[in-house]
Amino acid sequence: MTTAPIDMAMSELRALVTKAARGAGLGWGHAEEAGWAAEWLARRGLPAADWATLWLAHFVAGGQGPVTIGAALADRFASADGPLPRELLPDDLPAPGYLLPFLNLIARERGPVALCADGIAVATVDPDGGVAFGPGWAQASAGWSIAPATEIPTTVATTTSRALVSASVIDCLDGLALRTTVPPSDASRRNAGAASSDND
Amino acid sequence: MTIAERADPAQDIAPRDPDRVMRLSRMGSAHPMRLSFLRVLLRRMQAEGWRFDRPLWEMDARGTGRAVYRARGPERSYCLVAFAHDLPDEMRSDRVIATAWDATFALVDGEPDAADLDRLAANVPLQEAGRISAKELSLSRANRSVRLFSHVVDRLAQGQQPDRAEIDAVGYLMRTTAVYGSGKFGAADRDCIAARPELKAPFQAEMLSVWLTRAFTVDIAEHLAQVRGGARAVRMDRALRRRLGVGNSTGLGMAPFLVRHPRLLNNWMTVRETALARVRALPSADGAARAAFRQALAGAQENATLWHSDHPAQIRKLDMLRHDLDILATHVDHVWTPAAPRPWDALWRWGEGVLSEEGQECLLSLLLEPHGAVVDDLADGLDADEETGFPLDGSLPLATLRAILARDYGWVRAFDFADPARSARFWYVSEEKLEPRLGNRHEEAGQEREQPLGIARAIAALAAALAAFPEGATLAAFLLRHPEHRHTARRLLMLRGLPYAEIRDNLLDAAMLPIDILRCKLAFFGATRFDPRSDRWVRISLFQGQPYPDELGA
Numbered sequence: 199m200t201t202a203p204i205d206m207a208m209s210e211l212r213a214l215v216t217k218a219a220r221g222a223g224l225g226w227g228h229a230e231e232a233g234w235a236a237e238w239l240a241r242r243g244l245p246a247a248d249w250a251t252l253w254l255a256h257f258v259a260g261g262q263g264p265v266t267i268g269a270a271l272a273d274r275f276a277s278a279d280g281p282l283p284r285e286l287l288p289d290d291l292p293a294p295g296y297l298l299p300f301l302n303l304i305a306r307e308r309g310p311v312a313l314c315a316d317g318i319a320v321a322t323v324d325p326d327g328g329v330a331f332g333p334g335w336a337q338a339s340a341g342w343s344i345a346p347a348t349e350i351p352t353t354v355a356t357t358t359s360r361a362l363v364s365a366s367v368i369d370c371l372d373g374l375a376l377r378t379t380v381p382p383s384d385a386s387r388r389n390a391g392a393a394s395s396d397n398d
Numbered sequence: 399m400t401i402a403e404r405a406d407p408a409q410d411i412a413p414r415d416p417d418r419v420m421r422l423s424r425m426g427s428a429h430p431m432r433l434s435f436l437r438v439l440l441r442r443m444q445a446e447g448w449r450f451d452r453p454l455w456e457m458d459a460r461g462t463g464r465a466v467y468r469a470r471g472p473e474r475s476y477c478l479v480a481f482a483h484d485l486p487d488e489m490r491s492d493r494v495i496a497t498a499w500d501a502t503f504a505l506v507d508g509e510p511d512a513a514d515l516d517r518l519a520a521n522v523p524l525q526e527a528g529r530i531s532a533k534e535l536s537l538s539r540a541n542r543s544v545r546l547f548s549h550v551v552d553r554l555a556q557g558q559q560p561d562r563a564e565i566d567a568v569g570y571l572m573r574t575t576a577v578y579g580s581g582k583f584g585a586a587d588r589d590c591i592a593a594r595p596e597l598k599a600p601f602q603a604e605m606l607s608v609w610l611t612r613a614f615t616v617d618i619a620e621h622l623a624q625v626r627g628g629a630r631a632v633r634m635d636r637a638l639r640r641r642l643g644v645g646n647s648t649g650l651g652m653a654p655f656l657v658r659h660p661r662l663l664n665n666w667m668t669v670r671e672t673a674l675a676r677v678r679a680l681p682s683a684d685g686a687a688r689a690a691f692r693q694a695l696a697g698a699q700e701n702a703t704l705w706h707s708d709h710p711a712q713i714r715k716l717d718m719l720r721h722d723l724d725i726l727a728t729h730v731d732h733v734w735t736p737a738a739p740r741p742w743d744a745l746w747r748w749g750e751g752v753l754s755e756e757g758q759e760c761l762l763s764l765l766l767e768p769h770g771a772v773v774d775d776l777a778d779g780l781d782a783d784e785e786t787g788f789p790l791d792g793s794l795p796l797a798t799l800r801a802i803l804a805r806d807y808g809w810v811r812a813f814d815f816a817d818p819a820r821s822a823r824f825w826y827v828s829e830e831k832l833e834p835r836l837g838n839r840h841e842e843a844g845q846e847r848e849q850p851l852g853i854a855r856a857i858a859a860l861a862a863a864l865a866a867f868p869e870g871a872t873l874a875a876f877l878l879r880h881p882e883h884r885h886t887a888r889r890l891l892m893l894r895g896l897p898y899a900e901i902r903d904n905l906l907d908a909a910m911l912p913i914d915i916l917r918c919k920l921a922f923f924g925a926t927r928f929d930p931r932s933d934r935w936v937r938i939s940l941f942q943g944q945p946y947p948d949e950l951g952a
Contacts, residue, residue: 204529204584205529205531205532205584206584207532207581207582207584207585207586207587208581208587208589209580209581209587209588210581210582210583210584225881225882225884225885226850226884226885227877227881227882227883227884227885227886227887227888228881228884230885230888234788266881269790269884270874270878272789272790272792273790273792273873273874273877273878274792274874276789276791276792277791277792277793277794278793303789359532359587359590360532376829377847378827378847378849379826379827379828379829379832379847380826380827380828380829380835380837380843380844380847381829381830381844382828382829382830383842383843385837385838385841385842386828386830386835386837386842386844
């Protein structure tokens, strides 16, 4: 049986992914960028929560994630001068679409940026945040790099103000988010609030 | 850049020093004022001639059912949908662990149709366990003050008015225990409504919800009185009704907000401090302003008399406030020279030298009260774009961060984090109800899951790491080596130039009182009768003494 997707507010999705990323082991700085990127993607109708689940599972297992890689790329290239060099990325890159918000930060300063697989552009981000996917996007799985975009692919992502997320994906993210919480103890219950009755 | 973020070039009296304003003890002495959010809401609705009615009232003899309260502004309508329940006493709890309440509410953007009402009926009574939609702006619940609610229903049913002393002793028929907005549980995101003039200032949807809830609390009491008393029953006297607000019961859940929304905090404080500076700079005090000030002072004295608390810290503060207001009244009546140049500044400077923090912050509120024409436009600067500056500029030389640390964070050096008492607490989220809690670091488990609210300690750690890093390096190089400081570095860069963004105190200190943070935020809401039930839990009243919908616009 399938259940209907949950209609989430953007801020709600962002908060959930931030907590899940922190629960997966990212530092708070990268965790808040994971949440920021999720909102950026979801506003363009992209499956941010699904991608987050995918790469967070990979990260928990000891692999790399697109947020730490994307943030490092943006730190290096978003404000540097001159043409963007081709920069090779790790092959075991889960959910490479999660790099797009970070590539937009670079594009704002240095013009359109392409995410390439085996040297061929499969997605492009422009300085205004527009995203386009090429025909090779669905099949691309290795040989990742970024480079200045020379051609604009054909499929343009739509924009939306809500995120539809499957209940199973939310369960996965909730499970990771729960790792940021502390199990109850006598002390935590005792210190939670007023000592007096509320029937007054 | 908002009004709150730019200097006022005509101002030759500077706003107060953030080192003085942003200390917890002073923030914990904050008073509501005419730029508080509920006052901003009421002024706008009055000025724009909003109309209010109650298009639906379906309540049975037990007082269970549903109601709709409608607020119609010049461009849009908003409706509070209320569900009244029959709650056994043993289930009544203000804590977030509660699963049932006397009444539950949602504020709808526009007017709900029958399908909306049914959808809300299936979800709103569940609160956190339900879902609302982009069509809703807030989700909330309220519990009765059992003693006062019963008294009022009994008296009205017998054809008598409630006892004024009983009303004053409690001050509300119901207290809200949570009001969620801004995307919570599926509600509309803040950015979907922030451009509307009527919702631009912070928490306007939530304040509207609570104000309409206040009307509901009286209506449901009158309904039950009518059921019980039949033809004998009477409605509540309007003057008595005015003395009722909506209570609010708030715990630690609210405390992290001011740390997590520093740009918003900066703008609230800047607005208030700019307003004070403007009033102090006025060249004279005309008769009308003096009379309005004196009237506000008398009102504050009455409020301080009626304001009760059993909490030792608050009892001390109330004693100081009552004493301060008495000497302020004496000074104003017998010593103050309103004909002298800049008389309001003279009064303020006298107060700074004589009054306690509690009295000084109350004086601030009183000084703003007669000066709406001078300060009310500042309300336009209360909101904030909190995304500004989120992306990091990796090319920044570390010298820039060091300079910001030296200029804006000198206050951190006052705390010696080698002393265990300076980091005795840690903020965490409870697994049980996903609510913020405060633990004792050296006695309880869980500090590895600490929330990043210990700003002073994080800044001290960043400063130490920067000091050990090569002089000419960039931020990108530093963060590659020290990703653990990414969050703090971003905060520091996002907040540069915002003088009131940081609470300049140590939120991990053994002696820190969370109620100080709560009081500051609640004062900006417009809350009165701050009554701590512990050092981390407080009851307050909202809209007490303010008009009802049928008085503001029928």
